[in-house]
Amino acid sequence: MVMKVLSADHAVAWAVRRAKAEVIPAFPITPQTLIMELLAEFIADGEMDADLITAESEHSVMSIAVGASAGGVRTFTATASQGLALMHEMLYAAPQNRLPVVMVNVNRSLGAAAGIWVEHNDSMPERESGWLQVYVEDGQEALDMVLQAYRIAEDERVLLPIMVCLDGFILSHTVERVEVPEQEDVDAFLPRFKPAFALDPEDPSTINAIVPPEYAMEMRYQLDRTVERSKMVIKEVDEEFKERFGRGHGGLIDTYKMDDADHALICLGTATSTARAIVDELRSQGRKAGLIKLRFMRPFPHEELREVCSGLRAVGVFDRSIGFNRYGPVFTEVSSSLSGQGLKVTDHIGGLGGRDITLRDMRDIYAIIGSDAEGKEVKRVNWHGLRGVQT
Amino acid sequence: MYEVRFHGRGGQGAVMAAQTLAEAAILLGHHAQAFPYFGAERRGAPVRAFARIDDKRISIKSQIYEPDMVVILDESLLEIDPVVDGLTEEGMAVVNTTKSPDELDLGISVRCATVDASSIAMEAIKAPAVNTAMLGAVARMSDLVTLETVKRAIEDRFGEKLGPRAAEANILAAELAFEKTRTGICKADRTIFQKKVWLPTWEELPTGTTVYPEHIDGVAVGPGGSMQNLTGTWRNATPRYLKDKCIRCLRCWFCCPEGCIKRSEDDHVSWDYRYCKGCGICSNVCPVNAIEMTRGVTEW
Numbered sequence: 047m048v049m050k051v052l053s054a055d056h057a058v059a060w061a062v063r064r065a066k067a068e069v070i071p072a073f074p075i076t077p078q079t080l081i082m083e084l085l086a087e088f089i090a091d092g093e094m095d096a097d098l099i100t101a102e103s104e105h106s107v108m109s110i111a112v113g114a115s116a117g118g119v120r121t122f123t124a125t126a127s128q129g130l131a132l133m134h135e136m137l138y139a140a141p142q143n144r145l146p147v148v149m150v151n152v153n154r155s156l157g158a159a160a161g162i163w164v165e166h167n168d169s170m171p172e173r174e175s176g177w178l179q180v181y182v183e184d185g186q187e188a189l190d191m192v193l194q195a196y197r198i199a200e201d202e203r204v205l206l207p208i209m210v211c212l213d214g215f216i217l218s219h220t221v222e223r224v225e226v227p228e229q230e231d232v233d234a235f236l237p238r239f240k241p242a243f244a245l246d247p248e249d250p251s252t253i254n255a256i257v258p259p260e261y262a263m264e265m266r267y268q269l270d271r272t273v274e275r276s277k278m279v280i281k282e283v284d285e286e287f288k289e290r291f292g293r294g295h296g297g298l299i300d301t302y303k304m305d306d307a308d309h310a311l312i313c314l315g316t317a318t319s320t321a322r323a324i325v326d327e328l329r330s331q332g333r334k335a336g337l338i339k340l341r342f343m344r345p346f347p348h349e350e351l352r353e354v355c356s357g358l359r360a361v362g363v364f365d366r367s368i369g370f371n372r373y374g375p376v377f378t379e380v381s382s383s384l385s386g387q388g389l390k391v392t393d394h395i396g397g398l399g400g401r402d403i404t405l406r407d408m409r410d411i412y413a414i415i416g417s418d419a420e421g422k423e424v425k426r427v428n429w430h431g432l433r434g435v436q437t
Numbered sequence: 438m439y440e441v442r443f444h445g446r447g448g449q450g451a452v453m454a455a456q457t458l459a460e461a462a463i464l465l466g467h468h469a470q471a472f473p474y475f476g477a478e479r480r481g482a483p484v485r486a487f488a489r490i491d492d493k494r495i496s497i498k499s500q501i502y503e504p505d506m507v508v509i510l511d512e513s514l515l516e517i518d519p520v521v522d523g524l525t526e527e528g529m530a531v532v533n534t535t536k537s538p539d540e541l542d543l544g545i546s547v548r549c550a551t552v553d554a555s556s557i558a559m560e561a562i563k564a565p566a567v568n569t570a571m572l573g574a575v576a577r578m579s580d581l582v583t584l585e586t587v588k589r590a591i592e593d594r595f596g597e598k599l600g601p602r603a604a605e606a607n608i609l610a611a612e613l614a615f616e617k618t619r620t621g622i623c624k625a626d627r628t629i630f631q632k633k634v635w636l637p638t639w640e641e642l643p644t645g646t647t648v649y650p651e652h653i654d655g656v657a658v659g660p661g662g663s664m665q666n667l668t669g670t671w672r673n674a675t676p677r678y679l680k681d682k683c684i685r686c687l688r689c690w691f692c693c694p695e696g697c698i699k700r701s702e703d704d705h706v707s708w709d710y711r712y713c714k715g716c717g718i719c720s721n722v723c724p725v726n727a728i729e730m731t732r733g734v735t736e737w
Contacts, residue, residue: 049463051456051459051460051463051469051593051594162475163475213498215472215473215475216472216498216499217498219472219473219475220470220471220472220498221456221459221460221470221471221472222459222469222470222495223463223468223469316498317498319495319496319497319498320496320497320498320499322496323496323497326496402499402500403498403499404499404500404502405497405499432639433636433637433638433639434638434639434640434641435638435640
């Protein structure tokens, strides 16, 4: 294990190097560029044996990724925001064709009201594409998750692409201490990709054929069950990772000070880090606050959330994206998980377009959840850091 | 937890300075993080970068509003940016200036280290990148990091990115600055500059993304917009317009990267020197040499 001081983008590039990805289609887009720059350096310096293919758009990037993966090689790419949106059409080819591509999406807002800063409104709409989707909190988790992602994606019980989402700038460009595992340890954890099926000129086959109504329903159901089944694999892989590298990330969800909590926030991405500081603060004041880190949006951990929330008096959901006319997408998912439990749930929207989520914002969020737990009247949807009166 | 905020001009290396400080702290066994504030940067525009250092794993990912230390890479920022915002009297400042601490006026009286990092950078690196010299001063000012670890961090970070010769020159800059840094208490006589920032409520915000000049005196909206980021007196060359020679081809107006050249009705031009960074592109593209670059700041 080597300790390095890396940005999360560079941590990802190190993970891809250790994973020995062989084909890397790339189109530069902020704030993802640092990943591809470092991978290009590794390849140019002869430290990594891979084909970095520069494409003319993200649509082509995903087409190349799908083609390479169908050819049976380990494939990596990264994108953000408009790039992900431009891939939208090709994204759907990977899951239904069962191609284990790993892609990092560095979360960034979509224009108009164009910006380069973090927001989850780029990746959230893609949670219905069939890709598995995980959100990470720091550079170490970004590195570890890319390694885990290949194991999950390439598992024969899964064979699905994974999108590893990390917050633009506040994470992608933040340098922190990151442990880079040794090559032989990664090789033992992540052996060479052996595809269950692959395009082979010696043994011709067709993939991505047109599917008439007689088969499509069954294919969709098969995919639905596979996404569900991936939960088990995600947990197994995290446990094995923990045994080998001494670090686990909790699988589908991670919890902080939940044992005796009576209210909690469900959070994803870097907001989790800031929330943890406030949980510590509230605990020192004797308040029973807890934190649930939602790691996966797909598969969505319905049962796990129900279990960890049972016994709570109130729960809040943090959304760094908005489904216009009221709730954020995370709230919608969580509410459907918790329905029938009689638990009070509030939605907390913040950090849109890169607005900084301050300790004070997080303190306000917990204050509302705390009041909700005490039975006081609170608003169900709250925007934090917004100027002007909320109606 | 110890929080440091760096203020510099685009091109001076504030981001690398924050990263290198974090790396030096990590080399000493601490936990640290460093990150930039990303706006619409350009060479000469005010930029910010942040570093946090702690003995435990750092669990905050937001910007720094109440720093324990500010590092000011360019003294002229004091005129255009509230660089000491949030700094309390217990905090400290490290400033690139030719003044001694007791001559320096930050508008708040704090423990202060001053060093002429610009001259040191020109001597050691032959370029006005003052970041590594400033880290030498930080090492002198506080026990956050030692000069030894700063030098190792420079070797790692600059060496890897720019090669061993660049690392060596930057290490020399840090060493010279460490030697020449003066410490003391600065004055609090000046009024701290406050930016006029347009921050409408959601009801006041114009509909759509259409903004007319009357909403904000220009076109760029919000933090990072260049309208709020004055280059001010930072540039080291100023374009001088020889109106008689001008053939009104408007190439200068078309090519100015800052859009700071204004076109009059008869197609003669003028400069808004608040935004001119003295890059000389206008002078370069002029086919009749009607724009001369003069040394120093002669207009603002």
